[in-house]
Amino acid sequence: MGQRTPLYAQHLALGAKMVDFGGWDMPLHYGSQVEEHQQVRRECGVFDVSHMTVIDVAGPQAMPYLQRLLANDVARLRHVGRALYSTMLNERGGVVDDLIVYLTDWGYRLVVNASTHDKDLAWLQAQADGFQVEIRERAEQLAMLAIQGPHARARTAELVDQPRAALIQDLKPFHGLAQGDWFIARTGYTGEDGLEIILPAEQITGFFTELVGAGIPPIGLGARDTLRLEAGLNLYGQDMSEEVSPLSSNLGWTIAWEPTAREFVGRAALERQKSSDDLPRLVGLVMEERGVLRAHQVVRVTGVGDGEITSGSFSPTLGKSIALARVPAATGERAEVEIRGKWYPVRVVQPTFVRNGKVLV
Numbered sequence: 001m002g003q004r005t006p007l008y009a010q011h012l013a014l015g016a017k018m019v020d021f022g023g024w025d026m027p028l029h030y031g032s033q034v035e036e037h038q039q040v041r042r043e044c045g046v047f048d049v050s051h052m053t054v055i056d057v058a059g060p061q062a063m064p065y066l067q068r069l070l071a072n073d074v075a076r077l078r079h080v081g082r083a084l085y086s087t088m089l090n091e092r093g094g095v096v097d098d099l100i101v102y103l104t105d106w107g108y109r110l111v112v113n114a115s116t117h118d119k120d121l122a123w124l125q126a127q128a129d130g131f132q133v134e135i136r137e138r139a140e141q142l143a144m145l146a147i148q149g150p151h152a153r154a155r156t157a158e159l160v161d162q163p164r165a166a167l168i169q170d171l172k173p174f175h176g177l178a179q180g181d182w183f184i185a186r187t188g189y190t191g192e193d194g195l196e197i198i199l200p201a202e203q204i205t206g207f208f209t210e211l212v213g214a215g216i217p218p219i220g221l222g223a224r225d226t227l228r229l230e231a232g233l234n235l236y237g238q239d240m241s242e243e244v245s246p247l248s249s250n251l252g253w254t255i256a257w258e259p260t261a262r263e264f265v266g267r268a269a270l271e272r273q274k275s276s277d278d279l280p281r282l283v284g285l286v287m288e289e290r291g292v293l294r295a296h297q298v299v300r301v302t303g304v305g306d307g308e309i310t311s312g313s314f315s316p317t318l319g320k321s322i323a324l325a326r327v328p329a330a331t332g333e334r335a336e337v338e339i340r341g342k343w344y345p346v347r348v349v350q351p352t353f354v355r356n357g358k359v360l361v
Contacts, residue, residue: 001025005050006143006204014218022115024051026221033222037316040190040227041357044149045219046211051114054142054198055124058107059133066101066108069127071246071264073256077103081175083187086254087246088123089266093273094242095249096123098234100187102176107134109176109183111144111196113236127265143204147216148194148227150357153186156195159210168195189224191231191355226313229322232284232352238295239282239310239324245273248326250282250351278329280307284351285323286361291339293323293346298338301331309337317354318361324351 002025011018016027027048029036039045057066066074072086082103088096097120099112112120117139124135147156157165167179176185176196183198199207212218225235232250234240240249247255247270255270256262273279287293293312300306307327315322327335327348336343349361 003051005048006201007048007050007208010205010208011048011218014212016218016220019221021221022051022113022117024114026051027218029220029222030218033220033226034316036217036219036223037226039217040149040192040219040223041317041354042149044147044152044155044194045217045223046208047146047148047219047224048144048208049146049196050143050201050204052144053112053114053117053120054138054144055110055112055121056104056107056136056138057110057124057133058136059131061132062107065128065131065133067262068131068264069124070101071255071266071270073262074101074103074108076256077101079103080105081177083174083176083185085174087240087251088120089246089264089270090242091266091269092242093245093247093266093269095236095240095244095246095251096120096242098236098240098251098254100185102183102185104178111198115237141201142198143201144196144198145204145208145211146188146190146194146196147211148188148190148219149192152192152194155214155216156197156211159214171195189231189233190227191233191352192227193356225311226316229311229313229324230315230317230354232324232350234282234324235311244326245270245279247273248280248282280326281329281331282310282324282326282351283331284349284353284361285309285312285325285335285337285346286318286349286353287321287323287337287344287346289344291321291344293321293337293339297323299325299327299346300336300338300343301328302336304328304330304332307331307335315353318359322353
């Protein structure tokens with residue numbers, strides 16, 4: 001038996017198929033993964049993401065600590081409410097984890113992955129040596145819901161009190177602010193507009209029930225994975241890891257090279273890698289024939305070399321199979337993938353297939 005969120009009983013009552021995810025018992029789907037995927041693309045749905053880890057960082061040296069810890073620069077957060085996506089790197093330039101950090105009126109709030117909970121906390125503590133900071137995990141006190149889809153904010157605003165509704169309506173993309181004992185952010189992992197709401201654990205059952213009762217259906221991890229894949233969003237442990245540079249994971253945009261005096265963990269390794277012209281890159285693949293692209297399938301680029309699919313699935317929005325793949329730097333517009341001993345042609349594209357309901361490939 002894995003760890004359980006406060007909504008475990010509700011998931012069972014709603015007919016969820018439960019699976020292990022990073023040591024947590026989580027809903028894979030509630031009947032149809034494809035229907036749940038389309039629901040988020042067209043309307044909205046609610047995800048239980050209480051397995052994610054919320055960590056608050058405060059103290060007089062919280063900013064320089066995070067500037068040392070993260071590849072992106074928290075100095076870019078110039079007012080309370082702004083959010084930043086970043087990676088934490090090891091000295092080799094590999095990705096310890098990816099996260100979102102918010103500037104708050106008490107310091108900074110980090111939301112990191114569930115499967116990396118233990119190593120993340122150990123890494124944060126190890127890197128805090130010499131800094132006056134307080135690192136506080138909030139797992140027992142807080143829970144988290146993601147309401148995602150083009151109508152997510154409007155539908156949610158109808159169900160909350162006026163101050164929270166006003167915040168939801170006014171909140172800018174990639175911002176998060178406290179409203180009472182809730183923390184409401186306009187962020188997500190689906191490629192659609194929406195909210196991620198962190199609230200006291202004892203309140204989540206009532207709010208989740210209210211959302212579902214109002215016709216906002218629950219969505220499982222299966223659709224969450226196909227939605228993020230269509231949006232070209234990396235999954236830790238598949239598309240990035242401690243052994244792979246963010247420069248080979250389509251995450252170069254998350255690295256703040258300026259100011260040059262900022263010495264973040266992994267910078268020296270990245271600067272050496274940046275000068276290389278043969279570093280593998282993460283691309284998108286679209287399969288024009290019938291078949292399903294899966295992780296670890298071999299990608300062959302004639303005259304160039306081989307690569308590997310890191311994430312792959314059938315895309316409900318495109319009606320064909322898509323993937324993210326790490327391939328040689330010289331890869332062009334065409335490649336082949338091996339499926340059960342046969343080679344199938346694929347198109348190589350920018351690794352963002354769908355955003356805000358719009359097909360981009």
